[in-house]
Amino acid sequence: xxxxxxxxxxxxxxxxxxxxxxxxxxxxxxxxxxxxxxxxxxxxxxxxxxxxxxxxxxxxxxxxxxxxxxxxxxxxxxxxxxxxxxxxxxxxxxxxxxxxxxxxxxxxxxxxxxxxxxxxxxxxxxxxxxxxxxxxxxxxxxxxxxxxxxxxxxxxxxxxxxxxxxxxxxxxxxxxxxxxxxxxxxxxxxxxxxxxxxxxxxxxxxxxxxxxxxxxxxxxxxxxxxxxxxxxxx
Amino acid sequence: xxxxxxxxxxxxxxxxxxxxxxxxxxxxxxxxxxxxxxxxxxxxxxxxxxxxxxxxxxxxxxxxxxxxxxxxxxxxxxxxxxxxxxxxxxxxxxxxxxxxxxxxxxxxxxxxxxxxxxxxxxxxxxxxxxxxxxxxxxxxxxxxxxxxxxxxxxxxxxxxxxxxxxxxxxxxxxxxxxxxxxxxxxxxxxxxxxxxxxxxxxxxxxxxxxxxxxxxxxxxxxxxxxxxxxxxxxxxxxxxxxxxxxxxxxxxxxxxxxxxxxxxxxxxxxxxxxxxxxxxxx
Numbered sequence: 300x301x302x303x304x305x306x307x308x309x310x311x312x313x314x315x316x317x318x319x320x321x322x323x324x325x326x327x328x329x330x331x332x333x334x335x336x337x338x339x340x341x342x343x344x345x346x347x348x349x350x351x352x353x354x355x356x357x358x359x360x361x362x363x364x365x366x367x368x369x370x371x372x373x374x375x376x377x378x379x380x381x382x383x384x385x386x387x388x389x390x391x392x393x394x395x396x397x398x399x400x401x402x403x404x405x406x407x408x409x410x411x412x413x414x415x416x417x418x419x420x421x422x423x424x425x426x427x428x429x430x431x432x433x434x435x436x437x438x439x440x441x442x443x444x445x446x447x448x449x450x451x452x453x454x455x456x457x458x459x460x461x462x463x464x465x466x467x468x469x470x471x472x473x474x475x476x477x478x479x480x481x482x483x484x485x486x487x488x489x490x491x492x493x494x495x496x497x498x499x500x501x502x503x504x505x506x507x508x509x510x511x512x513x514x515x516x517x518x519x520x521x522x523x524x525x526x527x528x529x530x531x532x533x
Numbered sequence: 534x535x536x537x538x539x540x541x542x543x544x545x546x547x548x549x550x551x552x553x554x555x556x557x558x559x560x561x562x563x564x565x566x567x568x569x570x571x572x573x574x575x576x577x578x579x580x581x582x583x584x585x586x587x588x589x590x591x592x593x594x595x596x597x598x599x600x601x602x603x604x605x606x607x608x609x610x611x612x613x614x615x616x617x618x619x620x621x622x623x624x625x626x627x628x629x630x631x632x633x634x635x636x637x638x639x640x641x642x643x644x645x646x647x648x649x650x651x652x653x654x655x656x657x658x659x660x661x662x663x664x665x666x667x668x669x670x671x672x673x674x675x676x677x678x679x680x681x682x683x684x685x686x687x688x689x690x691x692x693x694x695x696x697x698x699x700x701x702x703x704x705x706x707x708x709x710x711x712x713x714x715x716x717x718x719x720x721x722x723x724x725x726x727x728x729x730x731x732x733x734x735x736x737x738x739x740x741x742x743x744x745x746x747x748x749x750x751x752x753x754x755x756x757x758x759x760x761x762x763x764x765x766x767x768x769x770x771x772x773x774x775x776x777x778x779x780x781x782x783x784x785x786x787x788x789x790x791x792x793x794x795x796x797x798x799x800x801x802x803x804x805x806x807x808x809x810x811x812x813x814x815x
Contacts, residue, residue: 367640369638394549398546442633
């Protein structure tokens with residue numbers, strides 16, 4: 300579903316992502332791990348064509364990431380998701396649905412279903428400026444789920460959330476396992492990743508250190524955190 | 534009739550841009566002030582004017598005042614269009630809407646086209662309503678309908694398109710306020726070249742200039758080149774106002790200012806698409 304082929308992104312002399320290659324299969328729950336500044340978000344931005352790779356290539360469903368068509372069945376939740384403060388959560392979801400070329404009645408049906416799924420009934424018509432960070436994150440996840448995407452790209456979905464918010468997002472993601480969805484999760488919350496994902500890759504300073512199933516990465520009574528620290532500290 | 538698939542996102546983005554700008558308090562305040570200002574000028578049409586003891590024709594006075602008001606409205610809306618355009622990308626980025634839109638199967642060209650169309654439609658409608666108010670006042674005063682105001686208003690919209698595209702492009706290179714000032718600068722230089730050109734072609738100046746003065750001759754040539762190639766904002770206004778007085782428009786020369794502006798819009802539009810295509814989305 301996702302292919303990175305020697306993807307490199309340089310900003311001047313700094314290599315944010317350096318010759319990274321890996322693939323994520325359909326239906327996989329994949330986590331890209333790394334410390335702050337490791338290049339995780341840059342990988343996501345290249346996948347969504349927000350930034351062009353300096354060299355190498357990235358593809359989704361066999362289509363180059365530079366083609367808008369490759370994002371046809373992709374949902375995306377940004378790190379520190381934002382909603383225009385003058386819009387209500389409902390209006391925001393409606394816009395996202397309309398941009399996916401849904402007709403009016405389909406868009407309303409989808410939005411109603413999503414509001415229920417993210418547990419925001421009763422708050423969907425208030426303006427986003429009154430929402431807490433957790434509520435904005437939930438609406439962001441809801442927007443990413445509109446159109447029943449086959450691939451969900453989540454960039455630090457629990458960043459800035461309290462433990463209850465983190466748990467709610469995790470439960471929501473776990474509940475989607477039945478939908479045969481591929482999830483690309485960008486995170487440094489290792490305990491959450493261990494609970495949700497099947498495979499993981501660890502990158503540091505733009506370079507890929509390991510990519511395997513979590514059970515293969517974590518061996519001999521170690522935790523994912525132990526492996527992470529050992530690999531990153533080198 | 535079904536809208537082509539690739540056009541639908543453009544229309545949606547234009548619709549959101551329009552709605553987001555209209556709901557801003559500063560826009561509403563500006564609109565009300567402009568409408569009131571035009572309404573207050575209606576007294577000018579009803580006075581009796583005497584020059585050197587001779588009463589002026591009320592119709593001629595009304596025509597002159599309304600033409601002046603027509604130009605003031607067009608310039609004010611150009612300023613407004615520039616103000617609205619200068620922060621459109623930044624606000625979309627800060628609100629998270631830019632990444633939200635571009636994470637969908639929507640190309641950057643569709644996004645930029647939607648933004649241009651939304652801003653252009655809004656400023657054209659704004660100007661059209663203000664010109665329509667003027668049209669009503671003049672029609673009531675003169676007791677005859679002068680539909681030329683409405684046609685002239687639409688002809689002015691090419692200037693608005695130029696302002697929107699130019700400010701959007703410049704806002705990708707320089708701070709928003711500098712982009713705004715640069716485009717206003719283009720307008721000021723345009724006025725200056727118009728003045729210089731009129732001066733250089735006046736009989737008095739050409740008669741005063743010795744034919745052997747190469748420096749003066751080359752200066753005149755430069756003024757002519759600049760006059761011909763510079764974005765013709767003020768000339769477009771004059772072209773549009775010709776509809777009001779029912780003055781004849783003869784040949785390609787009369788429409789050249791509009792063609793000039795549309796060519797600029799095309800060139801700047803291509804550069805804008807290329808530049809935005811290479812931008813990193815934050």
